[in-house]
Amino acid sequence: MIIPFNKPYLTGNETKYIEEAVHSMKISGDGMFTKKCHTFFEEKYGFLKCLLTTSCTDALEMAAILIDIQPGDEVIMPSYTFVSTANAFVLRGAKIVFADSLKDHPNIDTSIIEALITSKTKAIVPVHYGGVACDMDEIMYLANKYNLYVIEDAAQAIDSFYKGKPLGGIGHLAAFSFHETKNIISGEGGMLVINDETFAQRAEIIREKGTNRSQFYRGEVDKYGWMDIGSSFLPSDIIAAFLFAQLENIDKIQNKRITLWNSYYEKLKPLVEKNHFKLLEFTKDKTNNGHLFALVMNNIEERAALIDFMKKSEITPVFHYLSLHKSPFYLEKHDGRELENSDRFTDNLVRLPLYFELSELETIKISDTIHNFFNAR
Numbered sequence: 001m002i003i004p005f006n007k008p009y010l011t012g013n014e015t016k017y018i019e020e021a022v023h024s025m026k027i028s029g030d031g032m033f034t035k036k037c038h039t040f041f042e043e044k045y046g047f048l049k050c051l052l053t054t055s056c057t058d059a060l061e062m063a064a065i066l067i068d069i070q071p072g073d074e075v076i077m078p079s080y081t082f083v084s085t086a087n088a089f090v091l092r093g094a095k096i097v098f099a100d101s102l103k104d105h106p107n108i109d110t111s112i113i114e115a116l117i118t119s120k121t122k123a124i125v126p127v128h129y130g131g132v133a134c135d136m137d138e139i140m141y142l143a144n145k146y147n148l149y150v151i152e153d154a155a156q157a158i159d160s161f162y163k164g165k166p167l168g169g170i171g172h173l174a175a176f177s178f179h180e181t182k183n184i185i186s187g188e189g190g191m192l193v194i195n196d197e198t199f200a201q202r203a204e205i206i207r208e209k210g211t212n213r214s215q216f217y218r219g220e221v222d223k224y225g226w227m228d229i230g231s232s233f234l235p236s237d238i239i240a241a242f243l244f245a246q247l248e249n250i251d252k253i254q255n256k257r258i259t260l261w262n263s264y265y266e267k268l269k270p271l272v273e274k275n276h277f278k279l280l281e282f283t284k285d286k287t288n289n290g291h292l293f294a295l296v297m298n299n300i301e302e303r304a305a306l307i308d309f310m311k312k313s314e315i316t317p318v319f320h321y322l323s324l325h326k327s328p329f330y331l332e333k334h335d336g337r338e339l340e341n342s343d344r345f346t347d348n349l350v351r352l353p354l355y356f357e358l359s360e361l362e363t364i365k366i367s368d369t370i371h372n373f374f375n376a377r
Helices: 014-023 032-045 056-066 083-090 110-116 136-146 197-207 213-217 237-247 250-273 300-312 340-348 360-375
Strands: 049-053 074-078 095-099 121-124 149-153 173-177 190-194 277-279 294-297 349-351
Touching: 014 032, 014 237, 032 049, 032 190, 032 237, 049 056, 049 197, 049 237, 056 083, 056 149, 056 173, 056 190, 056 197, 074 083, 083 095, 095 110, 110 136, 121 136, 136 149, 190 197, 197 213, 237 250, 250 277, 250 360, 294 300, 294 340, 300 340, 300 349, 300 360, 340 349
Parallel strands: 074 095, 074 121, 121 149, 149 173
Antiparallel strands: 049 190, 173 190, 277 294, 294 349
16 A cells, blocks of 8 residues: 555644534634634744644745835745745745755744845745754844844744744744645634734734724724735634644644654654765754655666655655756746755655554564665665
8 A cells, every 4th residue: 555745634623613613604714713823823822822724834924014015125035945935925026045055954044034124125935844943043133133024934843942032923924824735724724923013903804805894893892994915825723623623633733744844854864874865954042843754866877766766665755845046937037156055955855655643563674674675786
């Protein structure tokens, strides 16, 4: 039987809560399950304000509107990330200034950010790759020094921490994903986290098509109207019902994923010691939320050979992002700097299957297959 790369996990209450949402006769946005999800995040992680969105992409687009991105503004972010990270700001007219990754991790190399800051820089967008924190102390120091906004792309970073602080709770704004490939899912779905009080009221308005309908529903105004630009960013309460069933089981899900991650680590460490590949390194002040397990091969040819070998053994590994600065859309807009670490991860990184229902026996099979690949070479 084929071991897939990902398999969505159902906790058992998803359909029950969806039925409850349907019977409540309030299945549009901001119903009872949306409120439950907001409360969960605000209480568990101490986020100032949370707003569910239809995707992490939407949350990033809201963030770009909130910080008033204008044509010509510059935004610094890693090249090794998903296209949504950049698209949200390009849609508002921003110029993306891509930064390289660290040598041993795809996260942005904070040591080069200051040299990229100009009078046009408006924001820094760190991406917590694999749920592992960027160096947020340095990023926030630079943001304060140059009066910049920080928007955390925390798509993969639920329940992960930096020096005891939850990721998504450090920058001015943050965006999370609940896509079916993430730890906690709702099929599609996302969330904007507002950590700066000055954005709280406007965020509600932007999310509700530019109207103050949320205030109206709370009885704070006697009618609602068009107050600002905006779009329909809020999800159905049916999506929130699915998500809440997942959130009730977050500790169980996280513990299992970290157990699987540790199992891979122990079984594959001997191959690292033989220099067959590297694993992503991170320091003790950055927690691991078990989002992904990746190998960094020595070259692209070996990666292709490993993927082919594993697929013949009915295992489905995948590679990940392509450097955005070399994408067809942005190649001519990039300033020409070489981003060698980003390109190396583009060519050499491979992700192993990691999902809640993956068994210990399957991690052994996957690890043994990787051992067999190198033994045969």
